[in-house]
Amino acid sequence: MLGIQEAATELGVTMRTLRFYEDKALIAPQRVGTTRIYSKREMGRMQLILRGKRLGFSIREIKEFLDLYDVDPEHHEQVRALLVKVTDRIDELRQQKTAIEQTLEELLSIERQSLDWLQGMPDGK
Numbered sequence: 001m002l003g004i005q006e007a008a009t010e011l012g013v014t015m016r017t018l019r020f021y022e023d024k025a026l027i028a029p030q031r032v033g034t035t036r037i038y039s040k041r042e043m044g045r046m047q048l049i050l051r052g053k054r055l056g057f058s059i060r061e062i063k064e065f066l067d068l069y070d071v072d073p074e075h076h077e078q079v080r081a082l083l084v085k086v087t088d089r090i091d092e093l094r095q096q097k098t099a100i101e102q103t104l105e106e107l108l109s110i111e112r113q114s115l116d117w118l119q120g121m122p123d124g125k
Contacts, residue, residue, distance in 0.1 A: 004029075007038035011046050021049055024059055026066060056089055 007029075008015045018036070021027050027045050029036040038046075045066060052062040065085075068078035 001030075002038045002043070004036045004038070007036075007043060007046070010043070011050065013046075013050070018046070021046065024063070026059070026063055055086075056093070057085065061085055 002010065004015050004018055008018055011018075018027070018029075018038075022029065022036070026049055027038075027042045029038045029042050031037070048066065049062050052065065057065075065078060065082060068081055069075065072078050
């Protein structure tokens with residue numbers, strides 16, 4: 001059981017981040033008076049949330065995964081839903097990678113042309 005400051009430090013986030021995810025109903029720390037207490041379960045959920053964010057999933061998508069986890073003790077539905085989302089995300093990232101590679105090639109070409117043009121100017125000016 002950790003307080004909000006200890007939980008934030010352990011997770012590498014701010015206290016504000018923890019309150020944000022609580023406001024979004026992704027975590028529900030216990031309360032002792034006005035003090036938030038983070039259990040192993042809440043810390044595990046936060047680790048899943050942070051991983052989901054790093055992988056580019058939306059808050060809504062992360063909430064869907066977590067909700068499935070709560071209602072499916074065998075985790076079959078959660079894994080199926082995760083697989084669909086992961087496959088979609090892989091496709092999206094591959095498309096972005098292709099677009100980035102094309103843009104990079106075009107920019108490098110413009111850079112080479114510009115340098116060549118400048119080098120052809122008298123006195124390099």
